[in-house]
Amino acid sequence: MNLPETILIIDDEVQIRRLLEIALASKGYKISEAATGKDGLIAAATHNPSLIILDLGLPDLDGVKILSKLREWYQKPIIILSARNSEEDIIHTLDNGANDYLTKPFRTGELLARIRVALRQSQGSEENSNLAFGSLTIDLANHIARKKGEILKLTSTEFSLLAMLAKNSGRVLTHQNILKEIWGFGYIGQTQYLRVFVAQLRKKIEDDPAKPQLLITESGIGYRFHE
């Protein structure tokens, strides 16, 4: 990766843009900016950036509208950065194609981490069938997970869940997203299944299930597997 990644910031607040510019430039990213939704759409088409940071409260177009317009052709990651913090809003954008969501005020470190995850996942890099998280290793090809070298006894559903979360590590997955993927459409809304399996999984993979470090709860939204 010799070429610097270009990141497009669509936000109407100068101060936020300025702050992001400094933070991102210091990490070696190239920045392009847009203050309105229309400019943002044009800039995205012109520069084809590697990632877009999108504010939802723009003066001309609604953020969700821009998101769906972008998603008509744009395949790369989009991270929402918005002051709208209701769970409904967050889930709605995540289910409509956003890769991640951060509410303002946010911590720069957190944002950079999310960007890194998103970029890594979009580039797909080489399909690595072996994932490692501290003392936990997952062999996707052979359906085996080990903790401190010992093979964990996981049911097939537990393994599917673990695999899905691990493959998307660092990124928030909504309840419905997970339910749909692992159990199928018929289970959307049946969060009690998910809760049961998350609790069981934590007992097996976490050092201290009461203070999970790997399988993190995102209040009211879903789960995130620690990078």
Place this chain on the structure above:
Amino acid sequence: MIYDENRPNPDELLASLKFEEEKSKRGKLKIFFGMCAGVGKTYTMLKTAHAEKLKGLDIIIGYVETHNRKETAELAEGFELIPRKTYQYKSATVQEMDLDAVLARKPQIVLVDELAHTNAPGSRHTKRYQDVQEILESGISVYTTLNVQHLESRSDTVAQITGIIIRETLPDEIFENADEIEVIDLTPDELLQRLSEGKVYTPERLKDAVENFFRKGNITALREMALRIVADRVDKQLHDYMQLKRIKGPWKSGLHLLVAVSHTQQSAKLLRWAKNLSYTMGADLQAVYVETTYKLGSRESEQLNKNINLARQLGIKFRFITHSDMVKAIVDFAQKENITHIIIGKPRIRNLLTLLRLGNFVNRLIRYSGNIDVYILGSDIQTKDRFKENVSLPSFTSNIRQYLTVSLIIVLTAITCFSIKEIIGYQVVSFALLFVVSTLAFFFGRGPILLSATLSALIWDYFFIPPLYTLHVDKPEDMLMLVMFFIIALLNGVLTSRVKKQEMKIRTREERTNALYQLTRELSTATGIDEVINIAKNDIKKYFNLKSRILLRNESNQLDFTSQNDLNINLSRNDTSVAAWTFQHSTKAGKNTDTLPSSNYTFYPLKGNQMNLGVIAIQKAVVFTQGEEQFWDAFISQISGKFEREYLRNMAKQAFLLTESDKLYKTLFNSISHELRIPVATIMGASDSLITMEHPEEIRKELSQEILKASKRLNRLIENLLNMSRLESGRITPRLDWCDIHDLINKVSENLTDELKPFHLHVVIPEDMPFVKIDFGLIEQVLYNLIYNATQYASTSINLRVKAFYDNGIMTIQVMDRGPGFPRNEISLIFNKFYRVEGSKAGGTGLGLSIAKGFVEAHKGTIAVENRQNGGAKFTIKIPTEIPEVDFKG
């Protein structure tokens, strides 16, 4: 009673002052008064108006009748004329003054001819003087004309003198209360001269008029009457003036007249005469009607109502007393009211019954009245043809069936006795019959009893007393027995039925008192306008059997027609305007009243002590009797009073809320401005320091940390305010979803990592804790606030406990600390918005706990706090929740 002849009565003085004050807001009424048509009243009125107009006053013509007289018509030109309103009555079109147009035009003075005129059906008021009253009330002055024969109290005399019955009459009080009266006087000769010159009538009508009305004798008598009335009035004005200015003079007060009125036509005359007498004596006058056991027929009650209305029109205070003894009632009342003269009519004795009832009346009244003078006014009404009208004695109202029943019973008794008369003898039969008649009196009215008494006497005579089968009686002792039998039967029957009637009257009165008591009781427990409306409507239905609809005032003091509290009463546009009129003038209107009688409903104002609350519309087919009307008024005033109290309470509540919100605003302002300034000051200070000064790496890091901390604090404040406003707007609906309590508490402790560093957080959750259905985000916020609070205040201790368990549909979470706890007297207040415990350390808005409470309550749960035994506070949250039905294992 001591009469101080030189001192004005303070009550009267007050009344006169109040009257003056009220009058000053009203327009002034000037009456051009004359003895008869043709004297030039309208002419003079127009002349005067011209003179006033030259002074720059805004004068218009509301209604002037020129009678095609040339001079008058010429004078009428030059005034703005309000177009008349046309009414279609049967086949004729009638033109009347357009009242609303006059009110809308709002001149200073309006000319309205012929004050005593009766309006066409469909007009707002039945009489023109009522239109004039309304104009005056709106502050417009009125010039009008009036002939003496139209005065209510003179119409009888005029009819006697001229032989013409006057139908268009004017209540005396209108005339008495006029601000100015100008007499238009002409000698009879001058008037006849004018007539013959054709200045009054067209030649063809002239002959008829002169022959019937304008005879010299008539004119002279009318003239005398007109002049005397005005002279009397001057006297009264002088009296009023002296009273107002407290001029010492020969006060005539101390004379109080009482006129006793009955249900006869004679009483109407009596009232007029008494009114005249009170004028000349300078005395005040009251009228009284005593309701006895005597049951009035429909014709008699109608006449009674007429008499009462007449009394009101004459400005006489009317009292209504229920008492079995007329004499006692009148004397008692007279003594209580310090009456000096009682006026009664000479009773007309028509038959035995009235003789029994009334014959003694005059004698007893004179005997009991003591030092009160009694005036007896003679009767001059031809009794003969009146008698026919009244022959339908009301006592005979019992229906045919009752007569048949009593006859049958008497006949059956007679047959029984006949079969055993050989054994018991014919004298005993009389006792048997007497017994039956007396018993019947308990169950039947006077008519049937009279019949049964007569019938049994005849039967006894015919079938039992020898010689049999004739009405003839041989022995004198049998004759005596027969007469005695008849009298005893009659007396027995009459007395019993009288007792029964009295009882019924008392029962009616009791029922009414009881109804009022019930109403008061129901109203006293009612809260809220809607409940009061329901009670009122139900009770009106129950006690009066009437449908009603209640219209209440709104904020802008208008009637609110949108409330549909009875769909059975649909108000047309006409009806709504009647309702509005009733509300504005707080006078009853609509069907069966003098005002706007064309409406389908009768509207009564709901008058409170300080304001009008609204209007009640009822649909009634018949006019209330006097007693019913009084009962109704009492009923309505109870309801109005309650409405007023409810209304005032609402107003007080609003005022309270306003001051509360004002207080809240101030607290908010103080608390928020402080809470905002501190972190902002930190951020500004630290960043400024970073920019302007060189710092070693260590210090720079520390300053940046401070900035971050201040930002977090600001963010927390904003979150709290947003949550608070969400709660206030009532827009919190929990998104219930399955939730693992471990997960929840873990999340909170993670978010509070820094704050929890000096503490040990001890979490107790049982093994078998099920998932619960709650809003994860909201309850997380609740726990966050509680634990954050504990970390802020429980500075002396290191142990924090969070305990959660589930039992029987309820999830309980407890947060316990070992801090100072809460002061006993403040513990109940800590969930209040912006409430901060006295002397608590700086920082915090007092919102956290009230938000926690709001969120828990949004889950239909409760939150409570108590001080722990060995120090510290314990918060307990209880939320009703579902748990998953089945235990699923993967």
